[in-house]
Amino acid sequence: MNSTYGIRNLTRRAALVVAAGAATFVLAACGGDGGDKSGSGHDAHASASESAGAEATSGAHNAQDVSFAQGMIPHHRQALEMARLAEGRTTSGAVKDLAARIEKAQDPEIKTMTGWLKAWGEDAPGSGKDMDHSASGHSGMPGMMGGEDMAGLEKLTGRAFDTQFLTLMVEHHEGAVKMADVEKSKGRYGPAKAMAGDIVTAQNAEIGEMNKLLGKSRG
Known part of the structure; x- marks a missing residue:
């Protein structure tokens, strides 16, 4: 059991x-x-x-995106050329600082836009001698300086340079803002529209800053 x-x-x-x-x-x-x-x-x-x-x-880009990049590249390059003239010509710390910030912001944007154009199989504006030709070829763009303006700016120093530099750069920035506004409303490529928004914000702020400096220099 x-x-x-x-x-x-x-x-x-x-x-x-x-x-x-x-x-x-x-x-x-x-x-x-x-x-x-x-x-x-x-x-x-x-x-x-x-x-x-x-x-x-x-994908997701249109003809306006291409036009924006192809136009803004020489526009930015001219701003850099103007900013680099400040070294050795201005005696204003505020103008030197502004010129340095313009160069720091716009040079990377040129490289980014050039990359977009290459990726899209579109022509990218050249640099160096090509830049001068490209700038003159785009003289009809808002805010672009003519050869006489640039040559005249190169000859100035001190307070005279500061006044002319700020006057021309305000006009130049206002042109860039207009171009960026068109991209914001008619562009399709997200990164390009975002850059356009950044340009509007940053350059409007610098326009206000430069107008204040002009007011002081003229006062």
Whole structure:
């Protein structure tokens, strides 16, 4: 009796262990399925996001975006040329600081816009001698200085330079703001429209700053 009972007891325990193991396996399998489904959904979402991001980066530009970049590059380059004239000509710390900030902000933007044009298979305005030709070719753009203005600015120093530099740069900035406003309203490429917004904000602030400096110099 005891021997038989012991065998039955062992058999029952073994059955319970097997059942418990089976239950654990089922739960693990269910958990795994749930994890796989969640992972699959996440992967699908990530894939869709990557696809959307690639589409936003690669395409989504129009003729206005191209025109904005091709026009703003020589416009910025002329601003840099003007800003670099300040070194050795101005005696104003405020003008030196402003010129340095203009150069720091606009030089990277030129490189960015050049990259866009190359990615779009469009011609990018050159630099150096090509820059002078490009600038003269875009003299009809808002705020662009003519050759006589630039030559006259080069000959000035001190207070006379500061007054002429600020006067011309205000006009130049106002032209850039007009060009950027057109891009904001008619452009399609997100990064270009964002840059246009930054240009409007930054250059409007500098216009206010320069007008204050002109007021002091004229006072």
